[in-house]
Amino acid sequence: MLRWIAARRRTVLTTSKADETDIEPGLRDIPELSMITLRINGTKRDLEVDTRTTLLDALREHLGLTGTKKGCDHGQCGACTVLVNGRRINSCLTLAVMHEDDEIVTIEDLGEPGHLHPLQAAFVECDGFQCGYCTSGQICSAVGMLAEAAAGWPSHATADVSSSQIALTDEEIRERMSGNVCRCAAYPNIVAAIRVVAEGGPT
Amino acid sequence: MIGQALNRVDGPLKVTGGATYAYEFRDGDQPLYGFVVGATIGRGRITGIDTTRVESSPGVHLVLTHQNAPAQGARDLSVPFEYWRAYPTLSSPDVHHHGEPVALVVAATFEQARTAANLVDVEYAAEQGSYDFAACQDQAYAPESLIFGIPADTAVGDVDAGLRTAEVQVDEWYTTPYEFSQPMEPPACLVVPDGDDLVVYTSCQIVDAARASIAATLELDPERVHVVTQYVGGGFGSKLRIHGETILAAMAARALQRPVKVALTRQQMFSSVSVRPTSSQRVRLGAERDGRLVAIAHEVTMHTNRHVEFIEPTATATRSLYAAPNRLTSTRLVPLDVLRGEDVRAPGEAPGLLVVESAVDELAHALGMDPVELRIRNEPTVDPERGVPYSDRHLVECLRDGADRFGWERRLPEPARRRDGRWLVGYGVAAAIRVHLQGPTKAAVRLGPDGIAVVESDMTDIGTGTYTILTQVAAEGLGLPPDRVRVELGRSEFPPSVGSGGSWGAGNSSTAVHHACTALREKLLAAASSDVRSPLHGLDTAGAVFSGGSVSIDGASEALGEIVTRNCPEGLEAEGETVLLTEEPNYGAYAIHTYGAHFAEVGVDADTAEIRLRRMLGVFSVGRVLNAKTARSQLIGGMIWGVSQALAEEGVVDMRSGGFVNRDLAQYLVPVHADIPEIDAVMLDGFDDKANVLGVKGLGELGICGAGAAVANAVFNATGVRVRDFPITIEKVLPGLPLTEV
């Protein structure tokens, strides 16, 4: 895949200074930089990234958007969850260069102190976090999850998978949020916060 | 104000991604990225490191190994607490455990550093290591003492004689596994060189310890080390001390005179930080038919790394828990070549109460007695080993209140009798007790002419709510609305504290801030009453009331900001502090603890033995509560740790290398949303006047204490199967499941 990406992108620089024969097979083409444009939080951002850079590291290390967190860097914790074209993904499991035409939304775009997104407000009110490190991921995931449920996508906890209406019970919320680990174990409060918003509570 | 369920003052920042954690700071030049290379053997020596391929790898600036790392200070055992001692890294070719750093590769980008790290060629002369805890029991030795000089072994009366005369006995062995803290934020650090100084942004629980440890390791004047820790993505013991990531980043930053960032990967966390020792524990209980205990013995053996001794105080809670005339506790260590043990949430109580409170349930079953009643029957009047009174013990109230709220009377005493569809349903109870500690902590409070109070301490907020509770304490102490208080934490320039750990952070820092506010009030009153321009001039300050940002005496009143503006426009400041518990007479005169009772309902699938927690309640006595919301969250979080300890967490050692095989979050199981149902925590009203002036005790670890035992006891009540080898997993329960009708 990397080879394919390298071919597709305009390669601007090869920084390899080692003798070609010294380099591990498969690594030969890797240290290449690509100029890409990402559409993040409604703004176009140009950046030059190593083709191996994950979307997560592009956000955190290149664009200063550190609200998205790195908990495991391999898809096991959900701390890095962002919305890509409205769907939640683990940004550590995807490369920045794969997202040139996508609409990316991070926690920074959902709200800010004083103007919180309803989920952000509910997390504060329900104390849906302690250390706060999983929180951006939980909230972005919840945004995506509520949209999936509204669209009638069933889950493992859905009693009638043929129904187009999902009753967002606590069990449904828990099942659908299980990709987001919280080691502070704020789970009951996170579910309460999501429930408030799912039920159209205070916004 | 104190006690109210105020929302976290840092909440809006945390939910918008605006709270800055260590790795996220930008300071000075574009940082370089370090990637750690870990040893692939558990014991032996490095005989050669070839870094030529690494050095020519794209973007690489530096490869640090023991061959070129600077000389470092040694771990000095005369420094009383481990977290303040040096942490030499890459200091010799010797390997002390699997995964120990053997190199740091620093490159322009993270990707380059990670790729290059794979090219480090290390040759080892491996030696046969001891990795098998069970097989090395014959090497167990008795340590000199536990932390704070607490004796490793204690004995009262004659346990063997007591057991012989007891009408009913329990004598069982239990084992608990290696467990890891695994906070969501990995250990991470950015070090920025500034002339001869180092600015260290690191994720730590104790700023003063981080500074001291860095300075001792790099042989620097501590004044040259500036630590910044604004937000910490969870600690659970793993960040009490700094580890290789911080030392390596500091060495590289100094060598390159460039900012360097290092974070451990999730996998590396399993080979370098914060493992709870594995243990084997024998519990012997002897009781009369009426349930009164005549003997309690709790003998604990745990692993320690051969080179760095670490002891969990696993049997200490047993010393204060129940009355019995004959008692014994002991602690033994088995030296292995496995990662050194470190404090993991509720060190000691967590594995100790898991076991002892399981054994008490076994005794209740043997006696045919309700386990709540059995515990109440053995309530001591004074601490049974020390003979001193309890400061404020409410265990019985916790048990009774919890039993009421939980509907404990619906429990069927005979196991495996309650069915709900395919589920065998059981109830379990366990007691919680956790020692209350105090350590030296300072805080300064400064009131500006704008009438805003700024609290400063190097104390940390690791998710515990420090920013919020100190806001409340200062607001109450000065009669200010909370939005007129700003709390600044986590900088080594601020007055030093012993940080967050041992559940002492809240008690220490709130008491220090309270004292600072008291002193500041005196200063304000002295300034006003001696100032002819003040409406309070000449008035008797004894009846002064601070409220709404003003102080009033007999109807005359003045805004605090006015007093400051006139008398000291740069602001008026006062300090408060707490001292180490050994200097506090109450710690000798009383047994000071927090208490609780856990009630759990589990379902066990009658065919597959899948275990599901169905609901859980904890009732706690913690003295005075500083913030009802954050306190409840911490207790619930702790309870979930207990659930996880009973049912999931277990680090498995590879007997060939001494490394942990299940080193990620897919294989080292921690609870996810779907594992956790409705859980509630209730706190009794309280005030422990022996603990401190605010009546406050810590609760960050109480929630886990005994929680796992309540779950284990519920599994027994559901199935009749008693698993003594934690965690309780399907394959251990399945063979004992009762036959069910088809």
Ligand code: FES
């Ligand atoms: S950092 Fe992406 S899932 Fe953990």
Ligand code: FES
């Ligand atoms: S709030 Fe700390 S990990 Fe979720």
